[in-house]
Amino acid sequence: METTAKSKPEGHIRRALKTRHLSMIALGGSIGTGLFVASGSAISTAGPGGALVAYIGIGIMVYFLMTSLGEMATYLPVTGSFATYSSRFVDPALGFAMGWNYWFNWAITLAVDVSTVALVMKFWLPGVPTWIFSAAALLLIFMINAFSVLSFGEAEYWMSLIKVVTVIIFLVIGFLTIFGIMGGHAVGLENFVYHKAPFVGGIPTVLSVFVVAGFSFQGTELIGITAGESETPEKSIPKAIKQVFWRILLFYILSIFVIACLIPYTSHNLLGSDAKDIAISPFTLVFRRAGLASAASVMNAVILTSVISAANSGMYASTRMLYSLAKGGKAPRIFGLLNNRGIPVFALLGTTFVGLLTFLAGIYGNRIYTFLLSASGLTGFIAWLGIAFAHYRFRRAFKKQGKSLSQLRYRAKLFPFGPLLSLVLCILVIVGQDLKSFANWDWQAIGVSYMSIPLFVILYLFYKIKYHTKLIPLEEVDLTPHDIHKE
Numbered sequence: 001m002e003t004t005a006k007s008k009p010e011g012h013i014r015r016a017l018k019t020r021h022l023s024m025i026a027l028g029g030s031i032g033t034g035l036f037v038a039s040g041s042a043i044s045t046a047g048p049g050g051a052l053v054a055y056i057g058i059g060i061m062v063y064f065l066m067t068s069l070g071e072m073a074t075y076l077p078v079t080g081s082f083a084t085y086s087s088r089f090v091d092p093a094l095g096f097a098m099g100w101n102y103w104f105n106w107a108i109t110l111a112v113d114v115s116t117v118a119l120v121m122k123f124w125l126p127g128v129p130t131w132i133f134s135a136a137a138l139l140l141i142f143m144i145n146a147f148s149v150l151s152f153g154e155a156e157y158w159m160s161l162i163k164v165v166t167v168i169i170f171l172v173i174g175f176l177t178i179f180g181i182m183g184g185h186a187v188g189l190e191n192f193v194y195h196k197a198p199f200v201g202g203i204p205t206v207l208s209v210f211v212v213a214g215f216s217f218q219g220t221e222l223i224g225i226t227a228g229e230s231e232t233p234e235k236s237i238p239k240a241i242k243q244v245f246w247r248i249l250l251f252y253i254l255s256i257f258v259i260a261c262l263i264p265y266t267s268h269n270l271l272g273s274d275a276k277d278i279a280i281s282p283f284t285l286v287f288r289r290a291g292l293a294s295a296a297s298v299m300n301a302v303i304l305t306s307v308i309s310a311a312n313s314g315m316y317a318s319t320r321m322l323y324s325l326a327k328g329g330k331a332p333r334i335f336g337l338l339n340n341r342g343i344p345v346f347a348l349l350g351t352t353f354v355g356l357l358t359f360l361a362g363i364y365g366n367r368i369y370t371f372l373l374s375a376s377g378l379t380g381f382i383a384w385l386g387i388a389f390a391h392y393r394f395r396r397a398f399k400k401q402g403k404s405l406s407q408l409r410y411r412a413k414l415f416p417f418g419p420l421l422s423l424v425l426c427i428l429v430i431v432g433q434d435l436k437s438f439a440n441w442d443w444q445a446i447g448v449s450y451m452s453i454p455l456f457v458i459l460y461l462f463y464k465i466k467y468h469t470k471l472i473p474l475e476e477v478d479l480t481p482h483d484i485h486k487e
Contacts, residue, residue, distance in 0.1 A: 017230045021153035022240040024160040025222055025313065031163045031251060032306045033116075034216030036299070039256055040263075040282040042212045044270040046205040048191075048260030049198025054209040055216070055252050061425045062217045063245045064418030065384055068391035069224040070241045074409040075481060077237075079228030080324025082221065082383060085390040087328065088478050089397060091471050093464035098386045099325045101456050105379035106318035107351050108372050111358035113311035114138045120304045123296075134359060137308060142352050145315050148341050149229050152316050159309035166302045167251045170283055173290050174258030183290040191264045192257075200265060207432050214429045216252070218380040219310070220244065221387065225317045228324075229342075234409040262286050315351060322347040330463075371451075378452035381430050388422035395419075397477035407481070 017025075042051040069082065078084045083102065087095025117137040118130035144155045173182060180186030192198055199206070223240055227233045259282040263270060269285055281303065287295030323344035326336030335347040361368040395415055398405070405411060412418055434449035463469065 017149060017153045017226050018236065021157055022223055022226055022230060022236050023243050024157045024164075025153070025226055031160070031167060031248070032216075032219070032310050033303060034212075034218075035167070035252060035255060036283050036303055036306060037281050038212055038216060039252075039259060040270040040285075042209045043256065043260050043263075043265050043282075044267070045201070045212075046209040047197040047200030047265050048256070050200060050206040051209055051213075051256050051260065052198075052253060053206055054213040055256060056249070057425070058210060058213040058217055058429075059245075059249045059252065061422050062220050062248070064413070065387055065422050066220060066223070066241045066245060067412040068419050068422070069221060069387050070237050070410050071408060071412040072391055072394055073224050073227040073237050074234045077227040077230065077233035078324065079225065079320045080328065081224035081227060081321075082387045082390060083321060084324060084328065085394065086386050089390045089393040089472070091464070091469055092467065093460050093469045094386065094389075095328070096325075096330045096463040097456055097459035098383060099321055099328075099330060100459050101379050101452075102383050103318045103321040103325070103351070104455075105376045105383075106314040106321070107354040108358055108376040110138075110141075110311055110314045110318065110351070110355035111362065111372075113307050113314065114141075114355070114359055115362055116307045117304065117311070120300060120307060123300045131363065137311065138352065138356065138359070141308070141311050141315050142348070144312055145319060145348055146343060146345065148343065152312065156309060156312055156316075159305050159312070162302060162305045163309070164247075164251075166283075166299075167255060170286065171251075171254050171258060173292070174255075174262065174286055177286065177290045178258065178261050187261060189261060192261050194264045195266060197265055198260075204435075207428070208435075210425075210429050211433055214381060217248070219313060220248070221380075221383060222313055222317055224387070225320050228320070238410040259283075259286060262289050315348070315355075318351045319344055319348045322351060376452065377449065378430055378433060379456075381426050382452060382456055385423060385426045385430075388419040388426065392416060392419040392423075393474070393477070394479075397474045397479060400474040401477070401479060403479065 039051070042054065045051075046054065072085050072089075073081065076085070076088075080099065083095045083099030085095075086098045114134040114137045115130075118133040121128070121133040122130065145152055177183040178187055223237065223244070227237055230236050263282060263285055267285075270282065281299050283302075284295045284299045287299065292298075322331055322335050323338075325331035326333055326344075326347065335344065335350060337344065337346055339345045358372055361372065391412065395412075398408075430453070434445060437445035437449060
């Protein structure tokens with residue numbers, strides 16, 4: 001049975017998240033190891049110019065996705081977000097596949113993050129068994145999410161603030177170093193145009209960096225998940241979207257520019273950028289270049305905060321998605337039950353259990369762990385595709401049913417260009433995930449890179465065949481508005 005706008009979550013859901021929480025959750029979800037660590041590999045692959053083009057392109061796409069999601073989330077602020085929108089505006093089978101796909105992605109990512117916490121902690125305490133750090137991190141994240149939605153919002157707000165402040169300090173020190181005020185002589189644009197820079201390898205390498213940039217921006221869609229527990233989504237979501245886009249674009253573009261100016265793209269440290277080696281984070285290298293000896297320890301602490309923040313957001317998102325699936329009849333009903341604090345506690349326990357199993361698989365069965373990681377690889381981009389398609393159908397149904405756009409509390413920019421551009425770029429990124437593996441028909445590499453796609457298709461076909469669902473005609477799309485004040 002489909003969840004409609006009229007169904008109520010049993011009167012216990014807490015709308016406690018404020019505008020400042022939503023802004024920081026969306027912002028913090030996008031500023032993480034993708035910026036602090038992986039940005040170096042993007043510069044080394046495509047050069048500073050290629051990296052900037054890729055991040056600007058993905059940034060613009062994410063903006064349109066956010067406005068699409070914002071339009072639907074203010075009209076229909078529900079906890080399930082884009083899985084619910086896919087069910088209502090496209091096909092219930094698509095909503096089923098989107099929801100389970102997204103839950104699976106975050107449940108697996110949770111395990112990856114708690115494993116990364118252990119790697120980061122070994123920087124300071126190399127003699128302590130790694131599983132102790134991972135277990136402590138998982139317990140901490142569980143407790144934050146089990147206490148209340150407000151505790152999640154506050155924890156995420158302060159962890160995200162640490163990341164934002166770090167980026168701001170980095171940019172100030174970086175520009176002072178570029179102009180020679182810190183760290184010795186002024187380098188200006190020497191490294192930016194060094195050797196084959198700014199563009200290295202032409203269009204194919206730029207396209208390959210689009211994938212890196214896309215992964216860096218994963219998490220911005222969390223603002224749609226939080227809409228169902230926001231005090232005033234019709235006000236807070238549009239405000240958060242406007243703030244987040246400019247901050248993300250500003251932080252990412254300026255950060256990459258600073259790194260590219262201070263570190264040549266040929267540097268082996270950039271080529272070696274990896275979440276397992278915090279000491280050669282591009283941020284650490286720039287701080288050292290400016291003469292800050294304790295840069296590695298400081299950045300290690302920031303990256304630790306970043307990883308815990310990502311795990312915290314992942315736990316929240318996957319729990320709410322599982323709750324929403326249960327409320328819509330697409331998951332066991334027990335996952336749709338709330339405790340007296342408005343927490344879907346069984347969905348939280350289920351997600352934690354899967355995260356724990358995945359983590360244990362990483363210790364005792366590396367092949368299973370690799371399989372799970374591969375299976376969740378492209379799910380974020382599939383979610384973005386679903387958001388763009390659902391919004392396109394939503395707006396077309398709005399017009400088909402003779403409704404006025406003035407009924408929308410927030411209106412997405414440049415429709416239909418926005419969702420169509422997002423659809424095209426998402427498909428390009430998904431297809432371009434590992435094109436070189438097709439050159440030699442390396443089936444193992446192809447399977448590892450593209451495993452998410454057949455799993456999504458299997459979920460979609462399973463529901464479609466079992467329940468005989470169809471693409472909902474535009475005139476039959478349920479556009480009943482959702483008034484949160486009547487809950």
